Amino acid sequence: AQRVTQPEKLLSVFKGAPVELKCNYSYSGSPELFWYVQYSRQRLQLLLRHISRESIKGFTADLNKGETSFHLKKPFAQEEDSAMYYCALSGPHISGSRLTFGEGTQLTVNP
Amino acid sequence: DTGVSQNPRHKITKRGQNVTFRCDPISEHNRLYWYRQTLGQGPEFLTYFQNEAQLEKSRLLSDRFSAERPKGSFSTLEIQRTEQGDSAMYLCASSLVTTDYGYTFGSGTRLTVV
Numbered sequence: 063a064q065r066v067t068q069p070e071k072l073l074s075v076f077k078g079a080p081v082e083l084k085c086n087y088s089y090s091g092s093p094e095l096f097w098y099v100q101y102s103r104q105r106l107q108l109l110l111r112h113i114s115r116e117s118i119k120g121f122t123a124d125l126n127k128g129e130t131s132f133h134l135k136k137p138f139a140q141e142e143d144s145a146m147y148y149c150a151l152s153g154p155h156i157s158g159s160r161l162t163f164g165e166g167t168q169l170t171v172n173p
Numbered sequence: 174d175t176g177v178s179q180n181p182r183h184k185i186t187k188r189g190q191n192v193t194f195r196c197d198p199i200s201e202h203n204r205l206y207w208y209r210q211t212l213g214q215g216p217e218f219l220t221y222f223q224n225e226a227q228l229e230k231s232r233l234l235s236d237r238f239s240a241e242r243p244k245g246s247f248s249t250l251e252i253q254r255t256e257q258g259d260s261a262m263y264l265c266a267s268s269l270v271t272t273d274y275g276y277t278f279g280s281g282t283r284l285t286v287v
Contacts, residue, residue, distance in 0.1 A: 068215075105281070106216070106278040159270075160229070162218070166214075
């Protein structure tokens, strides 16, 4: 069965500092990895997906199959990045493309 | 179409009562998912529909839970004989099967069982 682990429940950095939110996964097939974000009082929304190889709001994430990781990075954190971040996994052999989420990391960017 | 809509936003019920939640997905989306989220946890999959067919149910979905999507449009999630452990945020999401896993989530229904 697939599993997603986010080892840090809380992460606090200062504005302008680099930030890395860790995500590790276990899945026997070829994974599809995602980062979802939930800002205060807003709905869960897709931040980025690894297949797109995109940078959204300055965030990037690289899939490392050797280390089974998909860490989210941003070189210079902003206060508006404060939010709950969830790593999620799906795959071509997972029924309905349903997502398995990690427990989330609450990022706080201090001024 | 303003996205995925869920009603009600909040529901407080007494233990043992039945509750029903509604989800209106994005109109052209043919997949609809229900997730449950408890405090400090990520969303957990409950069930999903493709059009009107319910194709998978999680083991989390006990016999007290039932979901329907009668015409392949809106969906309802009913919980019978609610228990305090049912207290959670119930999230609905929809997607188009031909896209690459692009979910759109609703704001959720927060259930409190007292």
